[in-house]
Amino acid sequence: MHTQKKNKRGKITMKILVCISHVPDTTTKISFIENNTKFNAVGVQFIINPYDEIALARALELIEGTDGTVTVINVGDISTEPTIRKALAIGATDAIRVNAAPRDGYFVASQIAAIAKEMNFDFILAGRESIDYNGGQVPAMIAELLGIPSVSIAKKLTIDSATATIDREIEGGKEIVSIPFPFVAGASEGMAEPKIPNMRGIMSARTKPLVVKEALAVDLLQEIKIYDTPKPRGQVKLISPDNAGELIELLHSEAKVI
Amino acid sequence: MATDKFQAPDYYLLDDLLTEEHKLIRNSVREWVKKEVSPIIEEAAQSTVFPKQLLKGLADIGAFGPYIPVEYGGGGLDQISYGLIMQELERGDSGVRSTASVQSSLVMYPIYTFGTEAQRKKYLPKLATGEWMGCFGLTEPNHGSNPNGMLSTIKKDGDNYVLNGSKMWISNAPFADIAVVWAKDEEGVVRGVIVERGMAGFTTPETHGKWSLRASATGELVFDNVKIPKENLLEVKGMKGPLSCLNSARYGISWGAIGAAMDCYDSSLRYAKERIQFDKPIAAFQLTQKKLAEMITEITKAQLLTWRLGVLKNENRATPAQISMAKRNNVNMALQIAREARQIHGAMGITGEYPIMRHMMNLESVITYEGTHDIHLLITGMDITGENAFS
Numbered sequence: 001m002h003t004q005k006k007n008k009r010g011k012i013t014m015k016i017l018v019c020i021s022h023v024p025d026t027t028t029k030i031s032f033i034e035n036n037t038k039f040n041a042v043g044v045q046f047i048i049n050p051y052d053e054i055a056l057a058r059a060l061e062l063i064e065g066t067d068g069t070v071t072v073i074n075v076g077d078i079s080t081e082p083t084i085r086k087a088l089a090i091g092a093t094d095a096i097r098v099n100a101a102p103r104d105g106y107f108v109a110s111q112i113a114a115i116a117k118e119m120n121f122d123f124i125l126a127g128r129e130s131i132d133y134n135g136g137q138v139p140a141m142i143a144e145l146l147g148i149p150s151v152s153i154a155k156k157l158t159i160d161s162a163t164a165t166i167d168r169e170i171e172g173g174k175e176i177v178s179i180p181f182p183f184v185a186g187a188s189e190g191m192a193e194p195k196i197p198n199m200r201g202i203m204s205a206r207t208k209p210l211v212v213k214e215a216l217a218v219d220l221l222q223e224i225k226i227y228d229t230p231k232p233r234g235q236v237k238l239i240s241p242d243n244a245g246e247l248i249e250l251l252h253s254e255a256k257v258i
Numbered sequence: 259m260a261t262d263k264f265q266a267p268d269y270y271l272l273d274d275l276l277t278e279e280h281k282l283i284r285n286s287v288r289e290w291v292k293k294e295v296s297p298i299i300e301e302a303a304q305s306t307v308f309p310k311q312l313l314k315g316l317a318d319i320g321a322f323g324p325y326i327p328v329e330y331g332g333g334g335l336d337q338i339s340y341g342l343i344m345q346e347l348e349r350g351d352s353g354v355r356s357t358a359s360v361q362s363s364l365v366m367y368p369i370y371t372f373g374t375e376a377q378r379k380k381y382l383p384k385l386a387t388g389e390w391m392g393c394f395g396l397t398e399p400n401h402g403s404n405p406n407g408m409l410s411t412i413k414k415d416g417d418n419y420v421l422n423g424s425k426m427w428i429s430n431a432p433f434a435d436i437a438v439v440w441a442k443d444e445e446g447v448v449r450g451v452i453v454e455r456g457m458a459g460f461t462t463p464e465t466h467g468k469w470s471l472r473a474s475a476t477g478e479l480v481f482d483n484v485k486i487p488k489e490n491l492l493e494v495k496g497m498k499g500p501l502s503c504l505n506s507a508r509y510g511i512s513w514g515a516i517g518a519a520m521d522c523y524d525s526s527l528r529y530a531k532e533r534i535q536f537d538k539p540i541a542a543f544q545l546t547q548k549k550l551a552e553m554i555t556e557i558t559k560a561q562l563l564t565w566r567l568g569v570l571k572n573e574n575r576a577t578p579a580q581i582s583m584a585k586r587n588n589v590n591m592a593l594q595i596a597r598e599a600r601q602i603h604g605a606m607g608i609t610g611e612y613p614i615m616r617h618m619m620n621l622e623s624v625i626t627y628e629g630t631h632d633i634h635l636l637i638t639g640m641d642i643t644g645e646n647a648f649s
Contacts, residue, residue: 027265043271082278089282196293197286199320199333202279 012161014068016059017119019112019126019138020087021049021102022080026131032227039132039227048083051127053090053194055187058157059125060091060195069093071119075102075111081210088205089197095208100215105133109141110218116146121182123164128153128186139186149183155190262296264288264349264524269558275565276338283320283339287346290319295350300610302473303351306466308433309473312354317388321347321358323366330370330378331386338568341513349517351613352620353474359514360429361385363507365392368438368450371502372494377452381436393434393462395425395453395479396500402427403633404649406497410441410481412449419486421451424478427627431477432464438492439479440500450492450499459484470623472616505578508628509571512584513564515624516557518617519592522599523553525612529603540602549598556595560588579641586634593621 024030025045033040048056059070072087074080075098084095098111116124124143129136136152143150155174156167163178166185179185197205239247251258266288273281294315302309316322324340326332333339340362348355366385369377384390401407410423423441431437437453437460453460459482468476492499527550530541540546567584570576596618600607607614625631636647 082282085278086282089286196289196319197282198318199283199324200318202282202286202320203328203333205282206279 011066012068012159013066014062014122014159015120016063016068016070017112017116017121017124018052018056018059018070018072018087018092019124019142020052020056020072020074020083021127021130021132022046022074022076022083023049023130023132026050030229032229036227037224046080046083048086049127049130049132050194051129051131051187051189053127054189054191055125055127055185056087056090056092057192057195058187061192062157062159071096071121073098073112073115075100075108075215077101084210085205086197088208088210089201090195091201093208095210097210097212098215099212103218103220104222105135105137105141106221107218109138109145111215112138113142113145114216115213116142123182124184125157125187126184128188136186139184143184146182146184149179150185151177151179151183152186153188154185155188157185157187157191262292263528264292264296264521266349266520267523267554267557268561269554270562272558272561272565276342280338280342283335284342284346287319287321287343288349290315291346291350295347295354299351299354299473300613300616303353303616304472304610306468306472308357308475309354310433313357313388313391316347316354316358317386319343322361322388323370323382323386324362326362326366326370326382326386331383332366332370336568337509337571338565340510341564341568344510344514345517345520347517348514349521351473351616352514352518352624353471355510355514355517356429356471356474357391359507359510360394361388361392363510364394364503365436365438367506368394368492368494368499368503369452372450372492372499373452374489374493376489377492381452385436390435391430391433392436392438393428393430393479394503395428395437395439396504397425397427399424399426403630405440405500406448408440408442408448410439412441412443412451412486414444415485418488419451419491421453421481421484421486424480426478427465428462428477428479429471429474431462431479432475434462437462437479438503439481441481447495448497448499450494451486452490452492453479453481453484453486454490457484457486468623470619472619501578504628505581508581508585509567509576511624511628512560512567512581512588515585515588515592515621516560516564518621518624519553519557519560519588519595521613522592522596522617523550523557525614526550526553526599526602529606529612533604546602549602553595553598556591560584560591563587577641579637582629582634582637582641585629586631586638589621589625590631593618593625596621 025047028044031040070092071094072092073096074084102108126139140150151166153169154166155169158165163180166177168175320333323332324335328334369381396405398408412419412421435455439453440448440450443449461480462477465476530546531539533540563584599614640646
C-alpha cells in the first residue's frame with residue numbers, strides 16, 4: 001500500500017485519501033419526523049463535516065509543491081455531490097462517491113476500507129468524528145479492517161520519509177506518537193486551518209474526476225430506535241442576594257443538584 | 259465589532275433557483291467575508307483606512323472580473339454569479355463591494371468590451387489578480403447627473419493625444435494604477451482612454467471628510483496636459499461607452515444592496531429576540547414585528563427582482579431601464595431597512611458593535627452614485643411614457 005517517493009526537490013510525494021461526511025450546517029435547528037425515528041432534512045443546508053475540512057486542509061498542505069495526490073471519498077447518495085464538489089474546489093485531486101446512504105459507522109468504514117485496499121494510499125485521514133451522529137468510530141474501524149495502525153484525535157501531523165509524527169490529545173495534555181505508513185488518523189482542531197475555495201478552485205472542480213462506485217453489501221450491526229431532543233431550557237430565576245435560603249431550597253427541591 | 263453571526267435569510271427558498279455552482283461561489287465569498295472582512299471592517303471604517311490587505315483575497319475569490327473570459331484572467335462566470343459575489347461583499351461593507359464593482363464593471367468591462375486585443379492582454383490579467391487596480395473617470399465637479407455636459411477634453415497631438423480636465427468622486431482613485439477616463443474630442447464626441455499612473459500631469463488627490471464609504475478610498479483625477487499614447491484609446495465613440503459600463507455596475511449594485519439589507523435584517527432579528535424590555539423580548543412587540551416582517555418582505559421581493567434580472571442579463575435581454583428599476587428599488591429598500599434596523603437596535607444601533615449605522619451611512623452614497631434615486635425614476639418614467647423629463 002505504501003507508495004511514497006521523493007521528488008527532485010527532495011519533497012516526499014504522498015498519495016492521501018481523505019474521508020468526508022456530508023452533515024447538517026452547524027446552525028441547523030434539529031428536528032425529527034415519523035415518531036422521532038428519522039432526521040428531518042427539509043430546508044437543512046449541508047456542509048463538509050468541519051473536522052473533515054481540517055483533514056483535507058492538512059492533506060493539501062502535505063502535497064503542496066509535490067506531485068502528490070489527495071483523493072476524497074464520501075459514502076452517500078447523489079445529494080452529497082455538491083459537498084464533494086466543494087472538496088474538489090478546495091483542492092482535492094479527485095473524488096470517489098460510494099453510492100449508498102451512510103447507515104452506520106461500520107457500514108461506512110467497510111465501504112471505505114474496501115476501496116482503500118485496492119488503491120494503495122500512503123495514509124488515510126478523516127475527521128475525528130462527524131458532527132451529526134458523533135460516533136467517532138469510522139477512522140479506527142477503517143484501520144482495523146485494513147489491519148493498519150490508527151490514531152484518534154490527532155492535533156498535529158508531520159511526515160518524513162519513513163514515519164508520521166502525530167500529536168494526540170489526551171486527558172490533561174498531549175502525547176506525541178510516531179507511526180509507520182500506512183495508517184489512519186482522525187483529525188481534530190489544530191491540525192490545519194480549513195480552506196475556503198477560491199475562484200480558480202471552483203472553476204477547476206468542474207472537470208475533476210468524481211467516480212461513483214456501488215456499495216458492498218454489509219451486515220447491519222446497529223439500528224436507531226428513536227431520537228430524543230433535550231427539553232427546552234426554562235427561564236432564568238433570579239433570587240435576591242439576601243434570600244440565600246430560598247436559593248438553597250430551589251437547588252435542592254427543583255434543580256435537584258444538592 | 260462583535261463576532262459575525264450572520265445567517266442569510268431565504269424566506270421563499272430562492273436557493274432552489276440557483277445552480278450548485280452559484281451556491282458554492284456565494285458560500286465561498288460569504289465564508290471569506292466572515293473570516294477576512296467582518297473582523298477588520300469596523301475599525302477600517304471608523305479610522306477611514308482602505309483595507310488594502312483585502313485586495314489579494316478579493317482577487318482569489320473572483321471578485322475582480324468574474325464574468326470576463328478565462329483567457330483574459332477573468333472567471334468566465336455568468337451574471338448571477340457576479341451578482342451573488344457583489345451581494346456577499348456588500349453584506350460585509352458597501353465600500354469593499356464598491357472597490358470590486360469599479361474594478362470589474364467600470365475598468366475590466368470597458369477594456370474587454372471596447373479595448374483592442376493588445377489592451378486586453380496588457381491590462382486584464384493584471385487587473386484580475388489585483389496586481390493592478392483601476393478606477394473610472396466620468397463624473398466631474400459640475401457634471402454629475404448630466405455627464406454628457408462634461409468639460410474634459412482629449413485632443414489629437416500628432417500621433418498621440420492630450421488629455422485635460424478633472425474628475426470627481428472617483429472610487430479607488432488614490433491608489434489606482436490605471437484610470438478609464440471619458441473626455442470629449444475636437445468634435446465634441448465622448449471618447450474613452452486608459453490613463454496610467456506616472457504619466458506626466460496626472461494626479462489623484464484624495465477626498466477627505468466622508469461620512470460614508472469610509473473604508474473605501476475616494477479621490478479626484480486631475481489631468482494637466484497629460485500625453486496619452488494612441489495605443490491607449492478605447493474603440494468606442496459617444497455616451498454608449500460609459501453608459502454601458504454603468505449598466506453593468508448598476509446591475510451589480512442591485513445585488514449588493516440586498517447584502518447590506520440582509521445584514522441589517524439578520525442583526526435586527528437576533529437583537530430583537532435577545533433584548534428584553536418589559537419582561538419580554540422586544541421581538542414580541544407588535545411594532546418590532548411590523549418592522550421585521552416588512553424587512554423580510556422587501557428583501558424577498560428584491561431577491562426575486564435581481565434573480566430575474568440576472569436571468570435576463572445572462573440572455574442579453576436586460577434593458578438599461580430594467581436595471582435602473584432594480585438599482586433604485588433595492589438601494590432604497592436597503593436604506594429604509596438600515597434605518598428601521600437602527601431603531602430596533604436602540605442606542606446600540608449607533609455604535610460600531612453592530613454593522614447597522616455603517617451600512618446606513620454607506621447606502622447614502624450608494625443611493626446617489628451610479629445614477630441618483632431620482633434619475634433612475636426618470637429613466638423608468640421615460641421608458642414607460644416615451645417622454646423625456648430630464649431637462
